[in-house]
Amino acid sequence: MxxxxxxxxxxxxxxxxxxxxxxxxxxxxxxxxxxxxxxxxxxxxxxxxxxxxxxxxxxxxxxxxxxxxxxxxxxxxxxxxxxxxxxxxxxxxxxxxxxxxxxxxxxxxxxxxxxxxxxxxxxxxxxxxxxxxxxxxxxxxxxxxxxxxxxxxxxxxxxxxxxxxxxxxxxxxxxxxxxxxxxxxxxxxxxxxxxxxxxxxxxxxxxxxxxxxxxxxxSDFNTIEWKSRKRGIITNGVAYQYVKEVCPDDSVLKIGFAWPLPDRIIREFAEGVEELYVVEELDPFIEDYVRAMGYAPKGKELIPMLGELTPEIVDMALNKKKPLSAIPTYTSKIPARPPALCKGCPHGFVFGVLKKLNLVVNGDIGCYTLAVLPPYSAMHSQGCMGASIGMHLGFEKARGDEMARNSVAVIGDSTFIHSGITPLIDLVYNKGTGTVIILDNRVTAMTGHQDNPGTGKTLTGEDTHELDLELLCRAVGVKRVRKVDPKNVEEFESVVREETAAPEPSVIISTRKCILRK
Amino acid sequence: MKNIIFAGVGGQGVILASKILMEVAMNAGYDVKESEVHGMAQRGGSVDCHVRYGEKVYSPLIEKGTADYVIAFELLEAMRKLEYLNGSSMLIVNNEKIDPAPVQTGLEKYPDDIESWMKASIGRHLFVDTEAALKEAGTRRALNIVMLGVLSNYLEFTVDQWTAAIRSMVKEKFIDMNLLAFKLGRELAAAH
CATH class of the missing domain: 3.40.50.970 (Thiamin diphosphate (ThDP)-binding fold, Pyr/PP domains)
Known part of the structure; x- marks a missing residue:
């Protein structure tokens, strides 16, 4: 094989x-x-x-x-x-x-x-x-x-x-x-x-x-590996590997069928060991089920519900083992290396302007969410794909015209196509007057440069219809649609000033290719 | 069982280095697993790969305090992995500083004593200057293979095994350059 x-x-x-x-x-x-x-x-x-x-x-x-x-x-x-x-x-x-x-x-x-x-x-x-x-x-x-x-x-x-x-x-x-x-x-x-x-x-x-x-x-999706009956561990996913690594002598029930869970196997296992544990990442999904069956496993009291597990977390929780620390501690600060917008990134020009104008920015999901961090620190709400435009309208509904004049929604091209079109319809339909900036860098950048309906290429690189964002925005009823290259910073700034000042819905399509894109 | 961590900055080729090591280990008959973090790597963040090989590997992650080798492509990135070392681990570091964003923007300072601190605090260490090797190889992109060359002095695999893996893992037109980079890295460690 x-x-x-x-x-x-x-x-x-x-x-x-x-x-x-x-x-x-x-x-x-x-x-x-x-x-x-x-x-x-x-x-x-x-x-x-x-x-x-x-x-x-x-x-x-x-x-x-x-x-x-x-x-x-x-x-x-x-x-x-x-x-x-x-x-x-x-x-x-x-x-x-x-x-x-x-x-x-x-x-x-x-x-x-x-x-x-x-x-x-x-x-x-x-x-x-x-x-x-x-x-x-x-x-x-x-x-x-x-x-x-x-x-x-x-x-x-x-x-x-x-x-x-x-x-x-x-x-x-x-x-x-x-x-x-x-x-x-x-x-x-x-x-x-x-x-x-x-x-x-x-x-x-x-x-x-x-x-x-x-x-x-x-089925063999669920398997019991009997070792010492003193302690038995029910586990799943990658946590199984950590358990096998740090508890090689314990009995293990590996749950490969996450739902529906297998009562009979769980019962056989729980009754075959002296002490029962559940080691799972995130929520006590298996643990709650096992409790409802009448058993009292040790689980989230030892294993964190937050973050991902690691071998040392499991080792410490189950074996009370402290990690070996042979190295003395360096006491000064080690600067973090957070991801940052690339040098020359078109988003950088946009957020430079938004920061300068001190606007409230309703953000979205993409590389540009990094603008929440220094040096820009220019994003004030963000939740899920497409949320920027709906939230932008909500800000205006809650706080009125002055908020609409001093805020923008910012959304990438791919995110706009994913979930931004319906909230833009809402903004027009329900008489919002805010400004939406579509950061059109001609690619789905953050996940590693995938094509999308706006690039005119399919997954396999074939030519296809290229979605016209400007025409789309006009079609849903936005009369003020401007296309600007954000690298022309002065022009971009004056367009943002004009469009946020205008008491009607507007879209600025900030058009410049991702710096990493050929 | 061998536990090896590669650490570097997005764009330095950390993941390819770990892939080549995995290929060598698998072809030598070992079970092998690796874990990496994608996503933000392209935006210049920290990148690391854990590689483990042996008769049977369970966890794709190395437990803290159990790494045999940490190969850092950058000085600060070496500092982030020290908790994986124990008294007999070896730390191999490319003697290069790349300023992270908070340093570039002046919010923080790149600590200037970390090299001397690591040398004083870690028993088995090797700091390599790859400048000349990269110049000879003709591209800075060869750093990952130069570092593999350095590491190869300490692992059980033969040069032929490494050569075969590199040939199978890199694009044809880059094979010669990468084999040269590997040889230069291998000699770099021997010189110390």
Whole structure:
């Protein structure tokens, strides 16, 4: 069998390839981005695409599934918030061709706005979730997820985390299965969720989740490794690796089937050990479940709920072991090396002007969020993709015209296309008078330079229609649309002054290519 | 089991260095794992990679106090990894200073005593000046391979094994330059 060192995300892509997946869609987001990039680069058998956002990506993938293809969407944890609407109802419709959602959580918030634990989505949306513990399992679990999806008529979520996505390991490669397209049958009772269809489907999915629990009980996704019975540790994901590393003599129950959880195996394990522990990153998801079964494991009282785990955190919590510190402490300050806007970055010119004019800046998600830090310190709100424009309107509704004259919304081109268009419609529709600056650097920069509908290129580099942002803004009713190169700082400043002063909605499209882009 | 940390600044090629080491170790028959942090790296932030190889590797992260080697491509970045060292670890540092953003903007000062402090505080250390090697290789981008060359003196793999991995991991037109950089790095350590 061929072995290769693969990044976790590349291993996921490999699993999809081997499973006979033919359609894949995503919106870039660290730590998930390389999944679809690997597919586009390595597996031309799969039609892969960037969608404008995760909701659309999941809908494209659902369509492909209903049409009979094995299909896969990939996104970061907060991307699943955007795609939650289709998730909850495609849970009801179920699948035709196997449908898999790769969800990459980011414990530690290495490059995210929060540390949400998306295992809760599996429970809430009533879909099975499986969790690999290594790149090797990322390939295997992704591959198996497609058949599982078809067997139980459920979308399947594969949950990975930053330390799976961005760790490399030896992966054994398998062959691609040749999976023919399934027939598409017109079946509105299954695929059109009017209330009369949804109610019986709800009953069906509850029954399927019971069958899935039975499957989980008997599958090798969950395994008990008996060692000393003095202490037993239930664990999952990358935390399993830390436990194996620092507690080699303890018994371990590895949970690979995150939802539904396997009661019988948990019971066998809990009753087979003297002391029971749960080691999991983020929320006490397994721990709460085990408690509800009547056991009293040690978990979050020892293992932090914040941030990602490390071997030393687990070692200290379970073995009371202090890290070896053979090195004396350096007492002066070591300056941090935070990421910063690149030298010559077009955003830098924009934020120089906004800082000079002392405007309130409603920001958004992208490289330019770095403008919150010195030397610019010029961002005052930011939450999620596209929030800048809605919040900007909210500031005006709360504080009136003076606020609108002294503030702007700032949003990147890709973020605007992702989630900024509907709030711009709202701003016009509800008679806002604020100014929106679209930072059009002609690329989705922060996640590593992906194309988007504004660049005129697809994921695979083919030419396609180039979205005209100016025309789009005019079409939703913005009469004042100005295109300016921010490197012409004086001109840019006077345009910002004029547009913020104007008592009607305006958009400034700050157009200059990302400095890192050829 | 060997635990090796590469540390540097975004753009210095830390991830490629770790990939080549992994390739060498896997081809030598070891299990191997690595962990890296993406995302902000391109914006000039700190970057590190943990590489572990041995009969069977569980954790992709190295536990603090258990690194065998820390290879820092920059002086400040070496300081950030000291908690991974123990009494028998070796610290290898490229003797270069790159000002981080807070220093560039004048908010903070680059500490000028860290090199002498590390030399006095860490038993096994090697500070290398890569300037001449980079000049000979013809590009500063070869720094990661020069540093691998330095490291190669301390690991169990043969030059042939390293050469094969470099050949398979870099673009064809850069192979000769990288093999030269590796050789120069290897000689650089031997000179100390």
């Amino acid at each position: 061929q072995k290769k060192v693969l990044l976790g995300n590349e291993a996921v892509a490999r699993g999809a390839y081997e499973a006979g997946c033919t359609v894949a869609a995503a919106y870039p987001g660290t730590p998930s981005t390389e999944i679809i990039e690997s597919i586009a680069r390595d597996y031309p058998e799969i039609k892969a695409q960037w969608s404008p956002n995760e909701k659309v990506a999941l809908e494209v993938v659902a369509g492909a599934s209903v049409a009979g293809a094995r299909s896969m969407a990939a996104m970061k944890h907060v991307g699943l918030n955007v795609a939650a609407d289709p998730l909850f109802t495609f849970s009801y419709t179920g699948v035709n061709g196997g449908m898999v959602i790769i969800n990459a959580d980011d414990p530690g918030a290495w490059s995210s706005q929060n540390e949400q634990d998306n295992r809760h989505y599996a429970r809430a949306a009533k879909v099975p979730m499986i969790e690999p513990t290594s790149p090797a399992e990322a390939r295997e679990f992704t591959k198996r997820a497609f058949a599982l999806s078809e067997q139980f008529d459920r979308p399947v979520i594969v949950r990975i985390t930053t330390r799976i996505s961005h760790s490399q390991g030896v992966v054994e490669l398998g062959e691609r299965e040749n999976v023919p397209l399934k027939d598409f049958e017109r079946n509105p009772q299954k695929y059109v969720m009017i209330p009369a269809h949804a109610r019986p489907r709800h009953k069906f999915i509850e029954e399927q989740m019971l069958r899935l629990k039975e499957y989980s009980e008997n």
